[in-house]
Amino acid sequence: MELAIHTDVSANARVNTQGHTSKPHKVTAEGVNVFYGNKQALNQVNLDIPSNMVTALIGPSGCGKSTFLRCLNRMNDVVDGCRVEGEINLDGENIYARGVDVVHLRARVGMVFQKPNPFPKSIYDNVAYGPRIHGLAKSRTDMDEIVMTSLEKAGLLDEVRDRLDAPGTGLSGGQQQRLCIARAIAVEPEVILMDEPCSALDPIATAKIEELIDELKENYTIIMVTHSMQQAARVSQKTAFFHLGELVEQGDTMDIFTKPIDERTKAYVTGRIG
Amino acid sequence: MEHEHIVSSFDEDLGRLDSIIAEMGGLAERQLADAVDALSRRDVALAKKVIASDKQIDLLEEEIDNFTIRVLALRQPMAEDLRAVVVALKMASNLERIGDYAKNVAKRTLTLSAMEPVGNATQTIQRMARQVQSMIKNVLDAYGAHDLAKADDVRMRDEEVDLMHTSLFRELLTYMLEDPRNITACTHLLFVAKNVERIGDHVTSIAENVHFLVSGDKPTDERPKNDLSSQTIVE
Numbered sequence: 001m002e003l004a005i006h007t008d009v010s011a012n013a014r015v016n017t018q019g020h021t022s023k024p025h026k027v028t029a030e031g032v033n034v035f036y037g038n039k040q041a042l043n044q045v046n047l048d049i050p051s052n053m054v055t056a057l058i059g060p061s062g063c064g065k066s067t068f069l070r071c072l073n074r075m076n077d078v079v080d081g082c083r084v085e086g087e088i089n090l091d092g093e094n095i096y097a098r099g100v101d102v103v104h105l106r107a108r109v110g111m112v113f114q115k116p117n118p119f120p121k122s123i124y125d126n127v128a129y130g131p132r133i134h135g136l137a138k139s140r141t142d143m144d145e146i147v148m149t150s151l152e153k154a155g156l157l158d159e160v161r162d163r164l165d166a167p168g169t170g171l172s173g174g175q176q177q178r179l180c181i182a183r184a185i186a187v188e189p190e191v192i193l194m195d196e197p198c199s200a201l202d203p204i205a206t207a208k209i210e211e212l213i214d215e216l217k218e219n220y221t222i223i224m225v226t227h228s229m230q231q232a233a234r235v236s237q238k239t240a241f242f243h244l245g246e247l248v249e250q251g252d253t254m255d256i257f258t259k260p261i262d263e264r265t266k267a268y269v270t271g272r273i274g
Numbered sequence: 275m276e277h278e279h280i281v282s283s284f285d286e287d288l289g290r291l292d293s294i295i296a297e298m299g300g301l302a303e304r305q306l307a308d309a310v311d312a313l314s315r316r317d318v319a320l321a322k323k324v325i326a327s328d329k330q331i332d333l334l335e336e337e338i339d340n341f342t343i344r345v346l347a348l349r350q351p352m353a354e355d356l357r358a359v360v361v362a363l364k365m366a367s368n369l370e371r372i373g374d375y376a377k378n379v380a381k382r383t384l385t386l387s388a389m390e391p392v393g394n395a396t397q398t399i400q401r402m403a404r405q406v407q408s409m410i411k412n413v414l415d416a417y418g419a420h421d422l423a424k425a426d427d428v429r430m431r432d433e434e435v436d437l438m439h440t441s442l443f444r445e446l447l448t449y450m451l452e453d454p455r456n457i458t459a460c461t462h463l464l465f466v467a468k469n470v471e472r473i474g475d476h477v478t479s480i481a482e483n484v485h486f487l488v489s490g491d492k493p494t495d496e497r498p499k500n501d502l503s504s505q506t507i508v509e
Contacts, residue, residue, distance in 0.1 A: 229352060230350060233352075257352050257353060257356075258352075258353060258356060258357070258490065259353065259357075259489075259490025259491070260353050265353075266353055266354060269352040269353045270279070270351070270352050270353050270354060270355045271279050271280055271281060271284065271352075271355075272278065272279055272280065273280075
């Protein structure tokens with residue numbers, strides 16, 4: 001079997017943390033391996049994600065960070081030939097265990113993608129879609145309440161209050177992304193995964209999303225993949241650095257960006273390897 | 275770090291910071307040597323040269339100020355690079371102060387040269403200055419070579435400077451008690467001694483910054499201090 005990665009690497013990433021967090025871990029990953037056919041994309045990843053914090057996953061393209069993110073709500077299940085080994089626990093329960101309802105899991109672990117992808121529906125229906133299929137609203141009044149609250153939490157309500165029937169695709173890129181965040185939080189998730197949520201946005205729209213992420217962490221656990229190290233530094237409290245399918249180093253964001261331990265982390269954050 | 279930046283002009287920027295600091299450090303070291311040399315040889319011309327040369331250090335500090343702001347704004351350095359930029363900024367400020375103290379020694383030399391010499395005080399000052407000079411040299415070497423042990427060694431050596439300062443303080447008080455006509459010269463010499471002692475403190479601060487540059491942490495252990503001049507009574 002052809003392996004993209006040699007397997008004799010250390011199973012344990014460097015842990016770079018001075019200030020110990022007392023927050024409990026919302027998600028824990030143990031010995032996670034991911035294969036696309038014969039190609040191994042992740043090798044023995046162990047990572048604990050604390051509750052109510054923003055954890056940034058960084059690393060060069062192809063390092064496995066998005067693959068890891070997609071493991072957390074079993075998005076890889078839909079990829080042909082993808083095989084996930086190891087254990088990923090949400091509140092201590094293995095999400096890969098037999099009998100886990102994947103639809104329910106994805107309601108608990110929501111996702112926001114790189115490119116804003118609103119449904120070709122009205123703003124209102126974009127947000128109402130999830131609660132409707134999960135049966136979260138008993139009445140039209142209930143649904144109105146959910147939609148308005150979600151738009152409010154996503155920092156979009158003031159901009160769309162008087163045009164809820166307009167198509168979501170008519171909004172600006174930044175507004176569309178906040179609509180997608182409203183759509184994700186409408187089903188009351190516990191964890192929100194974000195895969196480069198600002199890479200298609202201008203700096204102002206990016207700042208709004210970053211401000212929003214900072215507010216959202218009060219109520220949700222957020223895990224974000226980003227190519228912008230400045231963004232990881234600005235919005236996250238924890239950072240994990242991936243390289244060639246391996247989790248190299250993880251710790252407090254401040255430590256990763258001021259005094260990384262591993263040579264590969266040093267080289268990456270200072271712009272010496274891409 | 276062995277690897278170079280993907281953006282090679284970033285390496286040039288960091289290299290330039292290093293070379294300005296090295297130039298400043300060399301100048302500061304020489305200014306102190308010349309100032310104390312002028313003092314012990316009562317060389318007015320050399321003292322005047324020291325006073326005039328301080329401007330060069332000031333200009334280099336300004337260059338570091340502007341350049342570090344530029345690097346921070348345009349490169350947004352991280353990790354070791356970030357520490358290098360912040361440390362260069364702080365070191366430049368320390369070196370500029372060292373230059374100022376050397377200049378002050380030179381100014382007092384102009385006054386002292388017009389007066390009768392007092393005892394062996396200038397020799398003690400010279401010994402103290404030699405110690406501080408070697409600390410400056412070593413801390414600059416430690417900076418250039420990212421040598422943690424050497425930086426820590428410099429940090430510990432300030433204690434000896436403090437001891438010499440305390441003993442000099444007693445010596446000068448004694449001269450003043452012996453003969454009130456010594457008071458003017460001794461007061462100037464007290465300031466000279468204090469200037470050299472303060473230079474030692476700035477070198478120590480640079481050593482702590484080099485420690486941070488190399489390791490990412492500030493030194494945590496207590497540094498031995500022995501300047502008891504503030505509590506000294508001679509009766």
